[in-house]
Amino acid sequence: MTSRRGFLAGLMASTLTPQASWAAAGSPAFLSAGKDASGAFLLAGLSRTGEILFRHPLPGRGHAAAAHPSRPEAVAFARRPGRFADVIDCRTGGALARLEPPAGRHFYGHGVFSPDGSRLFTTENDYENARGMIGVWNAADGYCRIASFSSGGLGPHDMLLRRDAPGLAVANGGIETHPDSGRAKLNLPDMRSNLSYLSLEGEIQEQMELPQDLRLNSIRHLAVHADGTVGFAMQWQGDTGELVPTAGLHLPGSEPRLMAGDDARVLNMQGYGGSIAFSADGSRIGVTSPRGGVLQVLDTVSGALLHEHRMGDVCGLAPSSGGFMASTGTGQFIAVSDTAQHLLHRANLAWDNHLIPLA
Amino acid sequence: MRALALITALAAAPAAASDMSSSITDRLILPAFKDLASSSQALAEAAEADCSAKSKTLRAAYGAAFDAWIAASHYRFGPTETDSRAFALAFWPDSRSKTPKALGSLIGSEDAGITDPAGFASYSIAARGFYALEYLLYDPELSAVGSPDYRCALTRAVSTDIAATAQAIAADWEKNYATEMRVPAARYRSEEEITQELLKALTTGLQVLDDMRLGRPLGTHDTPRPNRAEARRSGRSLRHVLLSLNAMEPLAIALAQKNTELKADLAHEFSKIRNRAETLDDPVFAGVADPASRIRIEALRQQVKDLRSLVSDRLSPALGVAAGFNSLDGD
Structure with missing residues (x-):
């Protein structure tokens, strides 16, 4: 027979350990990698208004991150061609595990959990064989590696869950690199980027390629709306000064829609889409360019460029109730509505490329 | 001695920021856009007086106004970005030859809407500005194709539009944006x-x-x-x-x-x-x-x-x- 004391102890233990929730970690609204004033790299959890709730040191520069759907755990991915992914207990900022890809592979900086939180997927480069791969890790049991499968192209970068069907959406940037030659691009003469839809077991469900005249546009970053529409941001590998779109929309089963490609202001992006996010209501999509120091807000119905927001070294972007949240390399955390910017917080560090929203 | 001078310079830097931006605004930015506005107005008047592509006075006025734009064109923020004014003055590079296509199409169809300045301002940016006018004045094909009367009207329309855009930028700088550059307020x-x-x-x-x-x-x-x-x-x-x-x-x-x-x-x-x-x-x-x-x-x-x-x-x-x-x- 269970004593009252034993029952209470069990209840407390169960709230603290097996079902520990994001609330126990202060309910961060966002994750972001960064670099502090001393030059050290970190992953931070941010509140809705940009205050830092926890920070965890990283052994090198991070890039993006993934949050477990229920447990207060985040994974910080190394910037390519890095080889670490740190699993962090967000209640304490302490380390739970460090993942390393198999020999001959490196991470690309992005990853995502399965909807039930049992598996973690990571984008990887099998560089000796010039193949894009997705690594699969058992998040239910110590993050041991389970499997890997083809990403459906070269240079898989951002990856998110589909929302119209079970599966992954993978941005295969199309660019071959090898750590021996750093970040040099080895295959521009015949590069082809694609957006691949894969089942969680790795079967290719659908692939979208851009028209031939845009084959040098590398699909790199993704956003997914509740209706399943995928927003994609591109990085142009052709000559500078070409007027080419940096954002597009794709609903699986239909043709891609390239956005604002005729609007001269797209030149302000300098051919470089850094992060992309839908507004909460899905009526807008935002795309940032740190090179241009600009956030462009586009209408998801008409495809028109609606507004430009100038922000120095802006890159991170996430949805918010009034529009978007943007983060910058100068430590700014800015709420952006259609026509206004509000600086909510300024940290004494540099926010790295991506601002990851927590559900 | 040199170290001391350097320390003094560094110490002086932050305190002088608003003086510096005021000085740059008054000495460099405002005069550059004022010059652009006046030379563009002279261009519109020259086109009104003689719209022939070979006109020496028109070409000289064009050159002077284009010079003024190049000398101001690195100030690409604030007033130049409102309503895409900078692109309306200077759509370049034109990697897909949109400018000759847009001009050829206007000349081919003899679109009468070009004579209304407000209407012309809503036309494709590729058909506006200094690079479009260069085709009308110097391109062997586009300076000769179609009816001379229509090309004349188009030359005047582009010139008038350049003057209006340049005037809008200069006025915006003078009335609004110069203040933003002197002291942090709404914009900075x-x-x-x-x-x-x-x-x-x-x-x-x-x-x-x-x-x-x-x-x-x-x-x-x-x-x-x-x-x-x-x-x-x-x-x-x-x-x-x-x-x-x-x-x-x-x-x-x-x-x-x-x-x-x-x-x-x-x-x-x-x-x-x-x-x-x-x-x-x-x-x-x-x-x-x-x-x-x-x-x-x-x-x-x-x-x-x-x-x-x-x-x-x-x-x-x-x-x-x-x-x-x-x-x-x-x-």
Whole structure:
């Protein structure tokens, strides 16, 4: 027979350990990698208004991150061609595990959990064989590696869950690199980027390629709306000064829609889409360019460029109730509505490329 | 002694930020856009008086107004960005030949809407501005195709539109934006942000010089692109390099404030580039396709890159602006 004391102890233990929730970690609204004033790299959890709730040191520069759907755990991915992914207990900022890809592979900086939180997927480069791969890790049991499968192209970068069907959406940037030659691009003469839809077991469900005249546009970053529409941001590998779109929309089963490609202001992006996010209501999509120091807000119905927001070294972007949240390399955390910017917080560090929203 | 001077200069820098931005606004920015507005008005009047493509007075007025735009064009923020005014004045590079297509289509259809200035301002940006007018005045085909009366009307419409856009920018600067540059208020949250905007004008201007004005015609060694030289039809490619250098040098020097050593080094780099450009004797960079002369244009571009390094390595840190964590990352 269970004593009252034993029952209470069990209840407390169960709230603290097996079902520990994001609330126990202060309910961060966002994750972001960064670099502090001393030059050290970190992953931070941010509140809705940009205050830092926890920070965890990283052994090198991070890039993006993934949050477990229920447990207060985040994974910080190394910037390519890095080889670490740190699993962090967000209640304490302490380390739970460090993942390393198999020999001959490196991470690309992005990853995502399965909807039930049992598996973690990571984008990887099998560089000796010039193949894009997705690594699969058992998040239910110590993050041991389970499997890997083809990403459906070269240079898989951002990856998110589909929302119209079970599966992954993978941005295969199309660019071959090898750590021996750093970040040099080895295959521009015949590069082809694609957006691949894969089942969680790795079967290719659908692939979208851009028209031939845009084959040098590398699909790199993704956003997914509740209706399943995928927003994609591109990085142009052709000559500078070409007027080419940096954002597009794709609903699986239909043709891609390239956005604002005729609007001269797209030149302000300098051919470089850094992060992309839908507004909460899905009526807008935002795309940032740190090179241009600009956030462009586009209408998801008409495809028109609606507004430009100038922000120095802006890159991170996430949805918010009034529009978007943007983060910058100068430590700014800015709420952006259609026509206004509000600086909510300024940290004494540099926010790295991506601002990851927590559900 | 030199160390002491440096310390004094550094100590003086932050306190002087608003003085510096006020001075740059009054001495450089406002006069540049005022000059653009008045020379563009003279261009519209010259087109009204004689719209012939071969008219010497029209071509001279065109050259003067285009000069004024190039000298102001690195101030790409605030009033130039409202309603895409900068693109309406200068849609370049035009990688898909939208400008000749848009003009050819207007001339072919004799679209009567061009005579209404407000209506013309809603036309494709590719059919507006200095690069469109260059086709009408200097392109062998577009300066001769269709009816002379329609081409005349179109020349006047583009010229009038340039004048209106230039006037709108100058008025916006005078009435609204100059105030924003003097003291942080609505647009800029701190003096540091104002300084960053001015520094960005310089770094972006140098980037355009490097990647666009020189980089586009140079192309690659195997595929040189002489036809991509800016404003080559009017023989202005090299002239634009010199004009933009001359316009950016005082901005760079002003940003260096009291750091006399940096000022001298910046002035030295600018003069090295200018000397090389002046001795090039190749107004449209036709030499990019010839290995012997290509080397000299490549050397010019290398000097521009050296100047960019000087700015990013010494001027930016002196202003407390760190190199872009994200903008330099590329991922």
